[in-house]
Amino acid sequence: MSEPLLNELSQVGRQGVRYPAPDVPLADLPDGLTRHDLPLPEVSEIDVVRHFTRLSQLNHSIDTGFYPLGSCTMKYNPKINEETARLPGFLWVHPLQPVETVQGSLALMYHLQESIKEIGGFAAVTLQPAAGAHGELTGVLIMRAYHAANGHTERKKILIPDSAHGTNPASSAMAGLQVVQLPSDARGNIDLAALEAECDDTLLGLMLTNPNTLGLFDEHLEDIVRLVHDAGGLMYGDGANMNALLGIARPGDLGIDVMHFNLHKTFSTPHGGGGPGSGPVAVSAALADFLPAPIVDIIEPGDEELPPLYGFVTPKHSIGRVKAFHGHFGIFVRAYTYILMHGAEGLRQVAENAVLNANYLMAKLKGTYPVPYERPCMHEFVAEGQVEGAPDVRALDIAKRLLDYGIHPPTNYFPLIVHEALMIEPTETESKQMLDGFVVALEQIAAEARTNPEVLHTAPHNTPVGRLDEVKAAKELILTWE
Amino acid sequence: MFFPHTPHDREEMLRATGVNSIEDFFTVVPAAQRFPRLNLPQAMSEMDAAQELRHIAEANETTREFACFLGAGAYNHYTPAVVDSILRRGEFYTAYTPYQPEVSQGTLQAIFEYQSMICALTGMEVSNASHYDGATAVAEAISMAYAQFRGKRTKMVLSPALHPHYRTTAHTYTQGSEVTINGDDSAPAAGPEALLSYVDEHTALVMVQYPDFFGRVYDLSALAEATHEAGALFGVAVNPLALGLLTPPGEFGADIVVGEGQPLGIPLSFGGPYLGIFATRKEYVRKMAGRLVGQTVDTRGQRGFVLTLTAREQHIRRERATSNICSNQGLMMLAVTVYLSALGKHGLKQVATLNYHKAHYAASRIAALPGFSLWQPKTPFFNEFTVQCPVSVAEINAHLLEHGILGGYDVAQDYPALQNHMLLAVTEMNRREEIDLLVDVLAEFAQEDSHE
Amino acid sequence: MKVPSDLKYTKNDEWVKVEGDVAIVGITDYAQEQLSDVVFVEILLSAGDEASQGESCATVESVKAAADVYLPVSGTVTETNEDLPDNPEMVNSDPYGEAWMVKLTLSDPAELDGLMDAAAYEAYCQEREH
Structure with missing residues (x-):
């Protein structure tokens, strides 16, 4: 069943792609600076095509099946996005070309910036960050720079709820901040008393994921924002869960000062097997001067006959670049295509259908698997991966057994505050029939857990490989084929 | 748009959830801010959107005409056709991080092959599954060097001939930390050995570019040796295509090799997405950030691949992690893997x-x-x-x-x-x-x- | 879960055993159970180091977790367990014996009074199970 490695397919003397012979006189190679051997595989083009095609067939993907991976928003990635991102006019443009020759790219970036500002309720945006976590780092550096510019270098404390993604504390630590974790209350909100106790004049801000990783919209959002702002702190919004809020509420209107968006979640750009993502950061007017440089703006206004001239500008107190060039432009094209196709009404329907699907699943499943926070959820919810009458069965077993049903399991063991968590995010692009099939699978698995738990413990059975020995991998550390 | 529900489905689903209308799910959202009117252009059909995007793209002048x-x-x-042909497979581009290895062997084995070929190309022992780009890979090398000395060495010496964007990115990343960056504004006309005047017992990392920003190629072995004598790590930012011809940095003493993977089959695309190469020696593997794939066996005795050494990463170590990175440039990494195997x-x-x-x-x-x-x-x-x-x-x-x-x-x-x-x-x-x-x-x- | 009665314990699940003026440090059975299969141990101190209470002395990793080990007491390091990094699984099999991490001569024996005895530590572990 297993596919050979490329080096095992290699045959001495074989070559896939050939290049033309030099059409210029040959120069001497630099003395003592050239390599003796280049130990890469030697395979033909058909070897390459078959190898990677067979590898692809070992993957689960959105295109092949349901993927309710909580917190990751595995929605359908429209095919038109792939076409528009590959338009030659976009693909074959160098990032350092004179701005007069790249007005199309700049116009697209400008309009995407404007769309994100409008959707999120913000005053300014940078498209540069490469991913959500990269956006977080950008955001906390902006918050830090804002306080420093106001003479408050002592503000180093950042509050992060215990339900947050690990990237939040990691990003904060990279920015040199002191992380204080906030507990959640019995209804899955931030514990207000604990928050109040931390609101002092060392407060830099609070990182809020709302809806949070339990899929719950915080019931005290207005109090949280008031407490943080009254203490002189800033509100960071983790946009990972923006899919629930499109057209429902604008985070900027709710008091968020800075927020990253995940184009690869909310705006349907593909996850690509782990990237590339894109994590634009939007801010309120007070923070606009601190955005990473450069951002796109209109340099010369247009008129009836001429379009405006777009160019790059550097905000006055910019924190600097967070990467080379201008961000993941190819991802911007896909996200902008998606926004154009939805419009205001369509984006609101995205959120509504995502929330409907999650609530429907929760209603259908809560008789079978415990749901620790029973109130309407947003775009996702967390169940406990345990079955009454099957004490030895864990969330991991249920997840692995789902693979045998051709379904990608929910996120398990996150958030950490729920015992044996199964975090389920169906997304808006799945049909009722698909959701019903998922419910049937989980019900059957619960029945198996009681009657034949062994089939769960040893699952999966129908996948290209069985459970893998992670301890062996970590101990022996075979990280290359040599 | 991409919502499959029929009116009948929707009604049944609402009934099952016990609410009367979809609006009822959102009563928790403060009423004054609920359901804003978004000022966005009218929704377009796919046909119209395709035309609109074509129109925007045509306003660019491209390297195909120039x-x-x-x-x-x-x-x-030149990117051989086989690269994009593989990238367009939905099984690759609509998958996510291979959290469930039993149904992710395609992505995992591709990463393992990428790691192997990056090591072959750079002469290093381990490679991660990639960072965002060359600039952020340099910043991650700084974080790694800082972690390697557990904060006891805080000085980073960067060559003035390191790409200007890489240097400014490094400054941005370190603005909240005690790390200092030295040498990067010295005169670039001098060769790399001029950097040695900045190196002392507080130096954690010396980082140069190969070929450098000005295109120059130097024999870096003396600098590597002097850096090691000072007890610091030696980092090299490469153009990986040049390594098809030039001596790999692993052969002249590099401890960390980073680089911009774009020349290996990734389209210009106005600056991204590209790929950050990051490779090091095995002894530093636990200080390296980013995804890593290892070979193992399954319950049936078959070879298989998993994400490994995840205890280094942010989802476990949270604020104690070396880096916040929680993705890689998956699809760009695949492009480079296909490119390197096809060539x-x-x-x-x-x-x-x-x-x-x-x-x-x-x-x-x-x-x-x-x-x-x-x-x-x-x-x-x-x-x-x-x-x-x-x-x-x-x-x-x-x-x-x-x-x-x-x-x-x-x-x-x-x-x-x-x-x-x-x-x-x-x-x-x-x-x-x-x-x-x-x-x-x-x-x-x-x-x-x-x-x- | 084993909690030997002749050791002192910390809230971070380290144990310390005192023999004369030498203290031996490791992590507890409870800690190794929480970590599951340990795949990596790095000892951060070496003989001759003067180290104070609370200082990080080792890192322990399993496939799903990572833990920093802190010194329960101050002193001068006399010896570290050189076999442990090559055999990290000893943390699981023998946390109180073969998997000791650091030996040191105590500089402030009074610090021991601030640590938990076996009964208090057992109660502390049970408390966390709920």
């Missing part, structure tokens, strides 16, 4: 050598023009070189553009002391006629100069 001699960190190379041992050497010869042909012809000279004629280079021009680069480029030529990078933008210096890149894409045309147009300036 003869492109612009590089400076992003290069106009293989011979193809990569062939294309690297083509770049070398064409660039040297261009350089020798330009250097022969009166008023033009190579900035440092004795220093070897790969496919990029710096030319001293008789007039400003802006003036020359404006004129080149009229002849359909995308000229080189104006070095003075980042190095004010180097007025009238142009950084030119020549790749396998530049036919001899294009190079000759470039020389002919430049010659117009040479003639003007000689008339003065």
Whole structure:
């Protein structure tokens, strides 16, 4: 069943792609600076095509099946996005070309910036960050720079709820901040008393994921924002869960000062097997001067006959670049295509259908698997991966057994505050029939857990490989084929 | 749009959830801010959106119409058709991080093969599954060096000939930490060994570029040795395509090799998405950030691959992690993997050598023009070189553009002391006629100069 | 879960055993159970180091977790367990014996009074199970 490695397919003397012979006189190679051997595989083009095609067939993907991976928003990635991102006019443009020759790219970036500002309720945006976590780092550096510019270098404390993604504390630590974790209350909100106790004049801000990783919209959002702002702190919004809020509420209107968006979640750009993502950061007017440089703006206004001239500008107190060039432009094209196709009404329907699907699943499943926070959820919810009458069965077993049903399991063991968590995010692009099939699978698995738990413990059975020995991998550390 | 529910489905689903209308799910949202009117353009059909995007794209002028001699960190190379053909497989691009290895062996094995080939190319022992780009890979090398010495060495020495974007990114990343960056604003005319004057017992990392921003290639073994004598790590930022020809940094003592993977089959795409290469020696593997795939076996005794050493990462270590990265450039990594396998041992050497010869042909012809000279004629280079021009680069480029030529990078933008210096890149894409045309147009300036 | 009665314990699940003026440090049975299969141990101190209470002395990793080990007491390091990094699984099999991490001569024996005895530590572990 297993596919050979490329080096095992290699045959001495074989070559896939050939290049033309030099059409210029040959120069001497630099003395003592050239390599003796280049130990890469030697395979033909058909070897390459078959190898990677067979590898692809070992993957689960959105295109092949349901993927309710909580917190990751595995929605359908429209095919038109792939076409528009590959338009030659976009693909074959160098990032350092004179701005007069790249007005199309700049116009697209400008309009995407404007769309994100409008959707999120913000005053300014940078498209540069490469991913959500990269956006977080950008955001906390902006918050830090804002306080420093106001003479408050002592503000180093950042509050992060215990339900947050690990990237939040990691990003904060990279920015040199002191992380204080906030507990959640019995209804899955931030514990207000604990928050109040931390609101002092060392407060830099609070990182809020709302809806949070339990899929719950915080019931005290207005109090949280008031407490943080009254203490002189800033509100960071983790946009990972923006899919629930499109057209429902604008985070900027709710008091968020800075927020990253995940184009690869909310705006349907593909996850690509782990990237590339894109994590634009939007801010309120007070923070606009601190955005990473450069951002796109209109340099010369247009008129009836001429379009405006777009160019790059550097905000006055910019924190600097967070990467080379201008961000993941190819991802911007896909996200902008998606926004154009939805419009205001369509984006609101995205959120509504995502929330409907999650609530429907929760209603259908809560008789079978415990749901620790029973109130309407947003775009996702967390169940406990345990079955009454099957004490030895864990969330991991249920997840692995789902693979045998051709379904990608929910996120398990996150958030950490729920015992044996199964975090389920169906997304808006799945049909009722698909959701019903998922419910049937989980019900059957619960029945198996009681009657034949062994089939769960040893699952999966129908996948290209069985459970893998992670301890062996970590101990022996075979990280290359040599 | 992409919602499959029929009105009938929706009604049934609402009934099952016990609410009367979808709006009822959102009563928790503060009423005053609920359901804003978004001022966005009317929704378009796919057909209209496709047309609109085509229209926007046509406002660009591209390297397909221009003869492109612009590089400076992003290069106009040929991508074999097989690369995008594989990238378009939905099984790859609509999958996520391989959290469930039993149904992710395709992605996992591709990462393992990528790691293997990056190690082969760089001469290093371990590679991660990639960072965002060359700039952030440099920043991650700084974080790693800082972690390696557990905060006891805080000084990072960066070459002034490291790409300007990489250096500014490093400054941005470290602005909240106790790390200091040194040497990066020294004069770039000096060779890499001039950096040694910045190295002391507090130095954690010395980082240079190979070939450097100006295209120069140096023997770095003496610098590597001196860096190690000072107890610091030696980092090298590479153009990976150059390693098809040049000695790999693993052979002259690099501890960390980073680089921009774009030249290996990734389209220019106005600056991204690209790929950050990151490789190191095995002894430092636990201090390296980013995804890592290891080989193991399954319950049936078959070879298989998993994400490994995840206890280094942010989802477990949270604020104690070296880095916050929680993705890689998955699809770009796949592009590089397919590119390297399709070209293989011979193809990569062939294309690297083509770049070398064409660039040297261009350089020798330009250097022969009166008023033009190579900035440092004795220093070897790969496919990029710096030319001293008789007039400003802006003036020359404006004129080149009229002849359909995308000229080189104006070095003075980042190095004010180097007025009238142009950084030119020549790749396998530049036919001899294009190079000759470039020389002919430049010659117009040479003639003007000689008339003065 | 084993909690030997002759050791002292910390809230971070380290144990310390005192023999004369020498203290031996490791992590507890409870800690190794929480970590599951340990795949990596790095000892951060070496003989001759003067180290104070609370200082990080080792890192322990399993496939799903990572833990920093802190010194329960101050002193001068006399010896570290050189076999442990090559055999990290000893943390699981023998946390109180073969998997000791650091030996040191106590500089402030009074620090021991601030640590938990076996009964208090057992109660502390049970408390966390709920």
